Amino acid sequence: MKKILIIEDDPIVANVYRNKLAVEGYQAEVAPDGEAGLKIMRVFQPDLFILDLMLPTISGVDVIKEIRIEQDFTKTPIIVFSNTYLTNLIQDAWRAGASKCLSKSSCSPKDFIDVVRATIGDSGALPQANAVEAPDVGKSASLASEDDAEFQDDLRKTFIDSLPTTLYSLRQGLQGLIKSENEVVRLRNIYDLYRRVHALNGNAGLAGLVLIAHMSSALEALLKEIYEKPKNMNASTTRTIAAAVDFLGSLFARAPLEDKQEIPVSKILVVDDEVISRRAIVYALEKARLKSVNVEEPEHALRLLVENDFDFVFLDVDMPGMTGYELCAKLRAMPHHKKTSVIFVTSLNDFENRTSSTMAGGNDFIAKPFLFIELTVKALICVMRSQLRLDPKG
Numbered sequence: 001m002k003k004i005l006i007i008e009d010d011p012i013v014a015n016v017y018r019n020k021l022a023v024e025g026y027q028a029e030v031a032p033d034g035e036a037g038l039k040i041m042r043v044f045q046p047d048l049f050i051l052d053l054m055l056p057t058i059s060g061v062d063v064i065k066e067i068r069i070e071q072d073f074t075k076t077p078i079i080v081f082s083n084t085y086l087t088n089l090i091q092d093a094w095r096a097g098a099s100k101c102l103s104k105s106s107c108s109p110k111d112f113i114d115v116v117r118a119t120i121g122d123s124g125a126l127p128q129a130n131a132v133e134a135p136d137v138g139k140s141a142s143l144a145s146e147d148d149a150e151f152q153d154d155l156r157k158t159f160i161d162s163l164p165t166t167l168y169s170l171r172q173g174l175q176g177l178i179k180s181e182n183e184v185v186r187l188r189n190i191y192d193l194y195r196r197v198h199a200l201n202g203n204a205g206l207a208g209l210v211l212i213a214h215m216s217s218a219l220e221a222l223l224k225e226i227y228e229k230p231k232n233m234n235a236s237t238t239r240t241i242a243a244a245v246d247f248l249g250s251l252f253a254r255a256p257l258e259d260k261q262e263i264p265v266s267k268i269l270v271v272d273d274e275v276i277s278r279r280a281i282v283y284a285l286e287k288a289r290l291k292s293v294n295v296e297e298p299e300h301a302l303r304l305l306v307e308n309d310f311d312f313v314f315l316d317v318d319m320p321g322m323t324g325y326e327l328c329a330k331l332r333a334m335p336h337h338k339k340t341s342v343i344f345v346t347s348l349n350d351f352e353n354r355t356s357s358t359m360a361g362g363n364d365f366i367a368k369p370f371l372f373i374e375l376t377v378k379a380l381i382c383v384m385r386s387q388l389r390l391d392p393k394g
Helices: 011-023 034-044 060-069 087-096 109-120 148-178 183-207 210-228 235-257 275-286 298-307 324-332 351-359 372-387
Strands: 003-007 027-031 048-052 078-082 100-103 268-271 292-295 312-315 341-346 364-367
Touching: 003 011, 003 034, 011 027, 011 109, 011 183, 027 034, 034 048, 034 060, 048 060, 048 109, 060 078, 060 087, 078 087, 078 109, 087 100, 100 109, 109 148, 148 183, 148 235, 183 210, 210 235, 210 372, 235 364, 235 372, 268 275, 268 298, 275 292, 275 372, 292 298, 298 324, 312 324, 312 372, 324 341, 341 372, 364 372
Parallel strands: 003 027, 003 048, 048 078, 078 100, 268 292, 268 312, 312 341, 341 364
Antiparallel strands: none
């Protein structure tokens, strides 16, 4: 019987995967963190490691490095779960010795088992009928004969039932962050909210709720970046985090209605006369696989707006010929763009310009230089709101 060590700090996610592996005939052990995993591996001698890169205390990348130092495990396959928005972390994992990288937000239990089989082959034993039952994931998780679709439906139902409690937890975490009295408390509250969103990302991915998983994945990446670089925390990032938590509440409310979920196809307009700024915005959008049309002349943008529907628009303010405010006012006069979300991206970050952006009909305001992942989060909110026919919010 082939042995697999799962290093994962979320007990529900860890037990779901351990259970699925047991059903398939593999022997699986779970370690709640990297330090415990390194101790267990020497006794357990696994044929495969599965670990989350976003581990507390010891990072997943450092765990991989420690595994590869051990002579017995220099060639043992390592499958890692990560956040697709954290490309640098994924590259570090490859360099450290990861064998395969999977997206936690989009990998179903069936996909997971398929990857395990492709990596180390069949279990070498008959499936176990008495798998260990995962907490709070439903009785069918311990049945060897269950159908994969039924299994995920069960996970989905349990996850949806837990969403009111999850939303309350996220809002409590957000309030703690907003009301932080000093830098030390703020940093602790950022980390606390980050871990809550991290758990949400993994559980939504297991349940097959793609939109919730995708949104929480982007928010998780933003919170991680702010935690690692606290100087990037400002009024803009706080508004973005609050908007993302609020929008997750909207997605939670829709979760029981969603069947086959897909990330919406976007139609985005980027208007900025500075080529470097345009490239930066497009790069941030591409991180979320969002397509855009980008132009440098406001007059060209106006023609496109007359002829096309867009999910939302990024506008620079200070442009030759027509300011972003003037273009936004013209946009709002068009019936098909009365509710289109507009975000101003500009180096003009004073109170007067912030007020002007609202008066012109803008929904939000980001000052240059901006965090790529913050812009990505805002873009996802706008696209999903538009596609789901939800009214835009600032």
